[in-house]
Amino acid sequence: MFDDSSIIVGLEIGTSKVCAVVGERGADGMLNVIGLGQARSRGVRKGEIADTTQAEEDVRNAIVEAEQMADVEIRNVYLGVTGGHIRGFNNRGVHPVVSADREISEDDVQDVIKNAKAINLPTENNVVHAIRQHFFVDGQDGVTNPVGMLGSRLEVDVHVVHGNTNRLQNAIRLVKGLQLEVDEIVFNGLASSLALLTSEQKELGALVVDIGGGTTDYVVYAGGVIRHTGVLAIGGDHVSNDLAYGLKVPLSRAEKLKLEHGSALLNEEIKGQTVTITNELGLPLKTVNVEHLQRIMSLRLEEIFQLVAQDLEQAGLFDYLRAGVYLCGGGARVPRIAKLAEQVMQMPVSLGQTNSVSGLKSALDQPEFVTAIGLAKFGSFKARKREGKTSLAQGIKGALGHFLQRP
């Protein structure tokens, strides 16, 4: 039916860059990244679109670049969303099993999930994801697939991620305006965690912190399921802004200083060291104290981790993170950031590596592209699921057809 259904595109409209990743699903279902397009983002603030025209142009550029590289035509994308309005929480749905033999059927499972999704959200909010965690059969914990089991009461825990409908629609409309179909919207944090974590790490319990330009998204996995998600509308932009304010330099200059001299922890040897900023002719304009630069930066980054840690503490999830913390996003490039995070979180922190994805080496190793790769990976999971269903349906249809064709 769809001859190019093996092509999956993840599109992330970030605060600092727009990034499109083209993946191809191999025969074994493994994702192979075959193209990557990116463009500097100018129309996004704190992960949300602030200037439609510019954002549209940037998305178009990124898509075109990705198309050229992968030599495919992009029609559908999995779109990443984020922003301070996105929240996650856990909810439980209940459903009584009414069939005579008390056997739980597929319909019961669908019903209980539907119940769990029916939550009391503010009218302007919409569910982005409802991810099932565990089933309970007559109060018995830890059932992953209850179909075929006997019981009278089926319950399910789901993790619901929801956000403001209008703000989610803004991104969707923009993409649709470019004659692209949005297959599904995916929370960026979820996509990043998909790209980084192996199933072992998910089982052990891990935290993924994606420090982007405008937002910091984080996701906690424990016992193989998502337990917690969150967004802080603080990111690399804030670091640059702090530097611009504190060092009294223009924002573009602050950005550059951040990249050249930034560090998440104060280096001992930079005490008293200064950098001279020159104008385009090479004439000195201003002298900046590197120690101040790093201190401002360190405080901001430290605060981000503290806020994440506080949130997890409140959710009571700290003891579940046995596989540690994984960092990604542009913020993960800051020197010694893992060390800083270790100090705040008191647990092992490492920079995330994408796994079970093959393809362009240059893309896979960059922490900035993790989310977009994750989006494509999310798409490949969805496609696999869909395929499973269609093949079953086709199988039945085929059998019936065969049956009907018999004289």
Next chain:
Amino acid sequence: MLEPARMPAAKIFGVGNAGVSLLEAINNGDFAGAGFAVVNTDAASLAASSAALKIHLETKLLRGLGTGGDPERGRAIAEEQFATLKTACEGMDVIFIVAGLGGGAGSGITPVLARAAKETGALVLAFVTLPFACEGNRRQQQAQQSLEQLKSVADGVICLPCQKTFKLIDENTSVLDTFRITGDLLVEGLRGVWRLLTRPGLIQIHFADLCALVRDRHSESAFASVEASGPARSREVVEKLLNHPLLDEGRALAESDAVLVSLMGGKDLTMAEVGRVMEQISRHCEHAQVIMGAAVDEAFKARLSVTVIVAKQTGAIAAAELPAGAASLTTAGDFAEPMGSRGSGRSMARCVPPVQSLTPEQREQMVARHGNGRSRKVVAKMRQAQLPLAIISKGRFDKSEPTIHKGEDLDIPTYIRRGVALN
């Protein structure tokens, strides 16, 4: 019944014209057990006061005309009579000082009185008003300067900027009423602390707790007092508190490092209500040390009154709160000026030396200097106007939706919110 704990010996001082008239409002039996004293340079205002102890500061240099709005004169004369002031404070556990800053007597005498009281070993809490903006730049500056001095000597300064009360009162209020209302607000704050200390409570705050909270903190505090009745009163008071202009719509709570909450209700005050109010308040001031007290007053039928005193972190935030015109005051003087270099804009590295105690010669010199009346004109020199310091630019996030997390605006650089100095 158990015998009630010994009441701390307290004395309430009213200083200057404003202080004296505020004390009149207090001296009506609500504060039974406290000693009252007034200090002023103006004999007429003292004569009208009903306080037990009246200290008239007078030298022939003033010719019975008061200080003429010059705090230096007030200070000089208070230094002269330092011993008298100290004797008046002798033997007390707490000294409350009520004054209106900005004028000569209030701004000049209050810091000296606070120092005298501190030297006797008492806990010194000052309740002061800052002048309205329309009272002029000079009074503002004098008030600010005096406030700085006061902060460095008193244990706690609870400060009511009159300008902020404008938001509380409606536009057509008469001048008389406006002053009465601001006075009442200040008295309310004082009463809140007083109740905490004296009334038998469901949850009692001991004098020692208060001491531990404020002693040597030298902080400037904001306060608010709200009241509500009806079944939803606990929610209502919290809402009112968080919208209170004196607490900067709740921001003061987030920036605080010590909070004192006094709840007062009728016999129907329930523990659940106390719990609810406290939970809400503590949620808004995570970093703060919270001390609470709850008390029952028969007169409070179905009403709930909450008084909150918020001690701010010294440093960045307190400085950011300073109104415009807090430029450094250049006074010619042969002794150190207690103002730091305020005008520079970078505020957290500021440090204010305490008011110096003067040697007798210096004191004489000072009195003499003001006697000849010539040095005054130096103050009136042209001064360059300063832009307000309160604005912390949020740069590129100026126009975007602010990221508020538990009352803190996270778009403002972390180092500024935490008051980290870059030297």
